Amino acid sequence: MFGLKGKAAATVDVRETWRALLDDFIIDLAWSPSGDRLAIATVDGRVSLASFRGPPRLLGSHAGGASSIAWRPDGQALASGGLDGWVRVWDPVTGAESQQLAAGGDWVAKVAYRPRGGELAAAAGKTLRIWNIAGETLYESACHASTVSDLAWNPDGSAVATTAYLGIVLHVRGHADPPRKLAWKGSSLTLAWSPTARFIATGEQDSTVHFWHVKTGKDAQMWGFPRKVLELSWHHAGNHLATGGSDTVVLWDCGGKGPEGRSPTMLEGHPTRITQLAFQPQGELLASADADGTLLLWNPLRATRPAAGRMFLTEITRVAWTPDGKRLAIGERAGSVAVVDVGA
Amino acid sequence: MSTALGKIPVTVLTGFLGSGKTTLLNRILSENHGKRIAVIENEFGEVGVDNELVIGAEEEIFEMNNGCICCTVRGDLIRILGNLMKRRDKFDHIMIETTGLADPGPVAQTFFMDDDLQSAMSLDGIVTLIDAKHVLEHFDDSEEVREQIAFADVILLNKTDLATESQLDDLEARIHAMNAAARIYRTRDAAIAMDKILGLGGFDLDRALRIDPKFLEPEYPFEWSGAYELEPGEYAFVVGAGPDPAMNACLRRIETADDPGMRDAVETAVRIYSEPETKIGPGEAVTPGSLLFQLDLAGGPGRFRALIAERGAYALFTEHHPDEFSAYLENAAGQPVQPLATREYKPDHEHDDEVSSVGITTPGDLDLEKFQRWLRELLATKGADIFRMKGVLSFRNSNRRYVFQGVHMLFDGREDRLWEAEPRHNSLIFIGRNLDREELNAGFNACLA
Numbered sequence: 001m002f003g004l005k006g007k008a009a010a011t012v013d014v015r016e017t018w019r020a021l022l023d024d025f026i027i028d029l030a031w032s033p034s035g036d037r038l039a040i041a042t043v044d045g046r047v048s049l050a051s052f053r054g055p056p057r058l059l060g061s062h063a064g065g066a067s068s069i070a071w072r073p074d075g076q077a078l079a080s081g082g083l084d085g086w087v088r089v090w091d092p093v094t095g096a097e098s099q100q101l102a103a104g105g106d107w108v109a110k111v112a113y114r115p116r117g118g119e120l121a122a123a124a125g126k127t128l129r130i131w132n133i134a135g136e137t138l139y140e141s142a143c144h145a146s147t148v149s150d151l152a153w154n155p156d157g158s159a160v161a162t163t164a165y166l167g168i169v170l171h172v173r174g175h176a177d178p179p180r181k182l183a184w185k186g187s188s189l190t191l192a193w194s195p196t197a198r199f200i201a202t203g204e205q206d207s208t209v210h211f212w213h214v215k216t217g218k219d220a221q222m223w224g225f226p227r228k229v230l231e232l233s234w235h236h237a238g239n240h241l242a243t244g245g246s247d248t249v250v251l252w253d254c255g256g257k258g259p260e261g262r263s264p265t266m267l268e269g270h271p272t273r274i275t276q277l278a279f280q281p282q283g284e285l286l287a288s289a290d291a292d293g294t295l296l297l298w299n300p301l302r303a304t305r306p307a308a309g310r311m312f313l314t315e316i317t318r319v320a321w322t323p324d325g326k327r328l329a330i331g332e333r334a335g336s337v338a339v340v341d342v343g344a
Numbered sequence: 345m346s347t348a349l350g351k352i353p354v355t356v357l358t359g360f361l362g363s364g365k366t367t368l369l370n371r372i373l374s375e376n377h378g379k380r381i382a383v384i385e386n387e388f389g390e391v392g393v394d395n396e397l398v399i400g401a402e403e404e405i406f407e408m409n410n411g412c413i414c415c416t417v418r419g420d421l422i423r424i425l426g427n428l429m430k431r432r433d434k435f436d437h438i439m440i441e442t443t444g445l446a447d448p449g450p451v452a453q454t455f456f457m458d459d460d461l462q463s464a465m466s467l468d469g470i471v472t473l474i475d476a477k478h479v480l481e482h483f484d485d486s487e488e489v490r491e492q493i494a495f496a497d498v499i500l501l502n503k504t505d506l507a508t509e510s511q512l513d514d515l516e517a518r519i520h521a522m523n524a525a526a527r528i529y530r531t532r533d534a535a536i537a538m539d540k541i542l543g544l545g546g547f548d549l550d551r552a553l554r555i556d557p558k559f560l561e562p563e564y565p566f567e568w569s570g571a572y573e574l575e576p577g578e579y580a581f582v583v584g585a586g587p588d589p590a591m592n593a594c595l596r597r598i599e600t601a602d603d604p605g606m607r608d609a610v611e612t613a614v615r616i617y618s619e620p621e622t623k624i625g626p627g628e629a630v631t632p633g634s635l636l637f638q639l640d641l642a643g644g645p646g647r648f649r650a651l652i653a654e655r656g657a658y659a660l661f662t663e664h665h666p667d668e669f670s671a672y673l674e675n676a677a678g679q680p681v682q683p684l685a686t687r688e689y690k691p692d693h694e695h696d697d698e699v700s701s702v703g704i705t706t707p708g709d710l711d712l713e714k715f716q717r718w719l720r721e722l723l724a725t726k727g728a729d730i731f732r733m734k735g736v737l738s739f740r741n742s743n744r745r746y747v748f749q750g751v752h753m754l755f756d757g758r759e760d761r762l763w764e765a766e767p768r769h770n771s772l773i774f775i776g777r778n779l780d781r782e783e784l785n786a787g788f789n790a791c792l793a
Contacts, residue, residue, distance in 0.1 A: 025430045043430045065427065083427070106400070107423075146404045146419055165406050165419055187406040187419055205422070205458075206408045206415065227459040317430075333430075 012285065012297050012308040017327075018339040020056050022048060026318050026331025028069045030078065035322035037092060038329050039078050040337055041066040047080045049092060050337070059090045060097055068110045072118055072133075079120050081108030087122045089135070099135045103127065109148055114173075115157045123148035128162050128171060141171055141179060150190045154197050163188035163202055168212065182212050184219065190230050196238035199254060203229035209243050211252075211259060220260045222252065231277040233286065240301065242267075242286055244274035249288050251300050269296050269306045275316055280325035285342065287328055289316035295330060297342065312338065351466040354438045355542060356451050358492045359473030360482065361387070361444035364502040368473060368534035368541075369441055377538050379436040384424055387443045397435070399424055403443055405450055417454040422461065429464050437542060438465065445488050448472075448495035449731065449752060456754040469544035472496035472526075473534065476515060477506035483518075490699045493519055494731040494775050495751075496526045498541050504530045509603065513687065517564075524701035525734060525773045565617035566592070569610075569661045570673075570683030571601040577676050579650040581630060581639075581660075586669030589642045592621060593662045595632045595650060601657035601684045610687075613661040624648065632658060641669075699731075702779045704788050705771045709740040711793040718791050719755070722784075727753035729779070735772025738763070740793040 025043035032038070038050040045066045050056040062082020069080045077098065079089045085106050089099035105125020112121050118133035125147055130139040146165035153160055159172045167184035168191065187205035194200070202210045209222040209229050222243070231244025239255035249267035252259040267288070276289040285307070286298045293312035298305075318331035330338045359365050365387070373381060382397040401420040408415035421440065428435065442451060448470055455467045472492045482489045493499065499519060504512055516528055529536055583591065594616045598605040612634075621638035624630070626646030630637050632653075639648055650673065652658070665688065666672060673681045715737070723730065730752060737746040748757030774784060 024432050027430065043427070044432065065431070146406070147402075147423060149423075165404065186408055205406060205417070205419075207459075 012299075013341075013343040014297065014308045014310055015341045015343075016310075016338055017341050018050075018052055020050060020337050021335055022046070022056065022337060023335040025333050026335060026337055027066060029318045029320040029329045029331050029337070030069045030071050031320055031322045031327075031329065032071050032078075032092070033073055033075045033323060035324055035327065038320075038337070038339070039069045039071065039080075039092075040331070041069040041080055042335065045082055045084075047088070047090065049078075049090075049095070052339075056337075057095060059095050060088060062086065062088070067108055068112075070111045070113050070120075072113045072120075073116055074118065079111045079113065079122075081111040081122055081124070083107045085124060087111055087120070087131075089120070101129075101131055101135055104129055104140070104142070105147070107147075110151045112151055112153055112160075114153050115155060117157055121151055121153065121160050123151045123162055126164070128160065128169075130160065130171075139171065139173075141169070143179060144169060146187070149188065152191055152193055155193055155195055156197060161191055161193065161200055163191045167210075168200060168202065170214075182217060182219070184210055186210070189228065190232060192232040192234055192241070194234050194238040194241070194254065195236050198238065199241075199258075201232050201234075201241050201243075203232055203243070203245070207245065209241075209245075211241075211254070213258065220258065222259065222264075225250075227273065231274055233277040233279045235279050235284075235286075235301070236282055242277050242279065242288075242300065244277050244288075247271065247273055247290070249274060249277065249286070249298070249300070265300065265304060267298055267300055267304055267306075269309075270294055276319045278319050278321055278328075280342075281321055281323055283325045285325070287319050287321070289319050289330065291315045293332065295319070308342075310340065312336070351464060352435060352438055353468035353543065353545075354440060354455060354465050355468050355544075356448060356470045357439060357441045357473070358446060358448050358470060358495070359444065359502075360475060360479070360489060360492075362478070363444070363473040363475040364500070364531075364534040365441055365473055368471075368500070368502075368536070369439065371534060371536075372439065372538065372542070375538055377542075379542075380434070381437045381439055382428060382435040384421065384438065384440045386420075386446065387441055397428075397433075403446060415453075415457065416450045417457050418450050421451065421454050422458050425461055425465065429460065437468075447488065447491055449491065452495065452732075452751040453754060456751060456756060469497040469541065470495050471498045471500065471541050473500045473502050474515075474519070476501050476503050476512060476530075479515065490522065491731065493522050493526070494699045494777075496523060497544055499523070499526045499528045500534060500536060500541075501528060501530045502534050503532065505532050510688070517689065522699045522701065523775050524703055525732075525775060564610075564689035565614060566661045566663050567689055568665045569606055569613070569659050569687050569689070570666075571598065571603070571606045571657060571659050571685040572673065572681055572683055573601040573656075574652045574658050574681070575655050575675075576652055579652060579676070579681065580674045581648045581650050582645075582672055582674050583639060583641060583648065584645045584670035586641065586664065586671075588664065589640075591639045591641060591663050591669065591671075592617065592636055593630060593639060593660060594634075594636050595630055596659050596661070597632050597654075598657045598659045603685045603687065605657055606659045606685060606687055609659050609661075613659075617661070698777050699775070700779055701773055701775045702781045702784050703771075703773045704785055705769065706789065706792070707767060707769045709738050709768060709793045710770060710791050712739050712741075714793075715739075715791040718787050722787065723750075723753045723755065726776070730774055730776040732775045733772065735770065736760070737770050737772065738768040 027043045028041040030039045040048045045062040047059045048056040062084045064083035066082045071078045087101040091098045103122045103124035104127035108124040121130045126144045127142045144164040148162045151162045165187045168182040170180040188202040190203040200212045207225045211220045225245035229245030233242045241252045243250045251265040270290040272292045278287045295310045296306040297308040315333040320329045404419035406419045596609045623638045625640045629649040734749045745760040747760045
């Protein structure tokens with residue numbers, strides 16, 4: 001009757017191995033593909049690189065603020081976007097700025113490299129641009145109804161999905177046709193592809209989560225959240241989606257026919273609103289963080305109680321797993337960045 | 345300041361292109377008020393002062409799926425203010441300058457509807473600038489100008505140097521009839537003291553009541569007043585044949601026999617006009633003071649004596665325009681005395697603007713459940729037409745005042761300070777389109793415990 005739910009998972013060992021102070025709101029963190037370096041963007045615009053020998057090295061800055069940072073899959077470059085309307089590409093070895101790409105709008109919302117490729121996508125204002133490795137524009141689209149709020153590559157690299165007011169736009173690579181729209185009368189703020197690319201989940205301004213079956217365009221709405229949902233993370237197998245938008249982590253079973261008509265699993269333990277959710281890239285653990293600085297680790301398919309926890313001083317604004325899932329970087333509002341080793 | 349603790353106050357600046365928004369903004373930014381101000385500009389004027397943050401933005405209106413008007417918010421503000429809140433450099437105040445054609449509704453609603461903004465910021469006030477010379481060209485065909493007036497907490501009747509005093513009076517009366525809760529200031533080059541527009545506190549209905557006790561009563565009970573310089577002695581108010589069998593009048597001592605002197609007495613005159621009348625017939629006397637006289641004209645034209653004991657400035661407030669009765673003041677020598685200044689007060693029913701205010705002020709305590717039921721029903725059915733509402737309420741079983749404000753269907757209220765020496769009462773105001781005064785009054789009164 002009770003199955004495994006309600007049991008505490010086997011304890012997970014969490015040990016802090018590194019910490020640096022960057023003195024401003026950590027707006028983005030990105031691990032190098034090999035997991036040996038960490039790129040850090042702060043809200044004041046600085047782009048820094050930590051290689052864990054001494055303090056992080058300042059690469060440069062975006063006037064007005066930075067917003068997003070990403071590594072090229074080969075580890076030979078990293079890109080940052082900022083409120084100055086520029087995408088800057090950095091050489092992680094020399095620290096030099098190797099390219100400066102005009103993104104087409106005032107603010108760059110997001111930068112993302114194509115998985116297993118060198119193409120770089122960025123959204124700024126209503127415009128999506130994609131450049132090749134040499135910095136030449138391959139694609140440009142301004143078909144969005146409002147400023148693009150988020151973008152993500154399909155896990156196989158075949159398309160870019162963007163969110164804005166009135167839903168999702170799918171920009172399929174190599175197609176000259178007008179991009180496909182998954183229309184929804186609402187403002188979609190953030191999106192997450194399921195790892196198998198079957199589904200896209202979006203967090204909405206109206207405090208719902210929208211759930212799209214990509215092939216058929218069929219959709220479902222998940223409601224009942226007290227706040228807008230900016231935190232979405234998929235389990236690597238693609239059948240479970242964790243959502244925030246409250247003090248409770250909600251886990252939706254999207255296997256089989258999808259989440260409709262099923263009751264989600266509620267993971268309670270945070271004293272205040274959740275700010276970050278991240279499943280381990282290959283493992284079973286889910287990291288969740290909140291506005292008070294609480295970090296919790298769950299094994300949510302096995303237990304509804306946290307497997308580990310740790311307190312930080314201020315709001316946790318970013319968490320990022322290394323690609324191998326063995327380390328976790330945690331960024332805070334006050335500018336502290338910590339790295340913890342996570343072991344079974 | 346009654347802004348909720350720790351929240352950053354936000355002032356929204358609306359007004360047509362050319363009404364003086366940029367001038368006002370530059371004044372605010374250059375004034376030495378010691379505040380760090382961030383400005384979000386939807387309209388690109390020549391704003392630029394060092395040390396202040398100015399962010400340009402394009403208006404993005406987001407309607408949500410259910411089509412409810414109150415769920416319409418401004419995506420650009422959510423994005424920009426969301427970023428601002430993450431910054432280390434904190435701001436004491438945020439100014440949002442909208443485009444001339446902006447609907448203030450979604451701007452205001454954004455601060456109620458977005459979780460992150462609601463917890464960090466509060467709408468301090470909506471300030472609307474009006475070009476006193478050109479606004480009349482837009483009044484009848486522009487929904488935007490009416491909405492900008494209806495939503496305002498403060499209205500600056502700007503560019504007064506380009507309009508005559510009587511044009512300004514007419515305009516002010518018309519604006520007042522639409523939005524009786526707004527404070528109206530006449531300005532030139534948008535020159536205004538900062539404390540009149542910043543730090544209003546969204547909830548501060550009390551202040552409006554204190555400064556302007558008649559604001560819930562936008563209709564003037566008199567149509568005309570004249571200022572005279574009079575010597576001690578006996579005068580006569582000579583009234584000819586007219587359309588009514590009686591006319592109310594009161595005579596007040598004023599500071600100076602000019603327009604400002606008369607304007608200061610308007611409020612008192614409104615109060616005197618709410619008192620019972622003292623009926624007098626021809627030959628009887630009108631005296632300066634706090635009595636409202638009803639001049640009996642049933643028998644046709646008549647001469648009413650006016651007794652002046654002290655030399656000085658006086659204002660005569662009459663229910664009808666003297667011209668309608670060929671009425672005038674005559675001195676002891678039988679010579680007409682010309683007023684040194686006159687004012688006309690357009691009765692409210694002459695305005696057919698669909699936007700109006702309904703004020704309710706009543707003593708007694710409310711039944712919480714009845715009130716909630718009534719308000720819920722009212723907002724569900726009429727919310728789209730109710731632009732704003734504000735009020736101070738007295739609930740049975742609570743020794744604290746309850747203050748609230750709302751935008752369309754959104755409502756935000758909280759308990760306020762204890763009731764002190766003042767009698768417990770309810771004061772609230774609705775500003776909206778096609779409001780039914782009687783229905784609102786009846787509905788509200790039915791909620792009294």
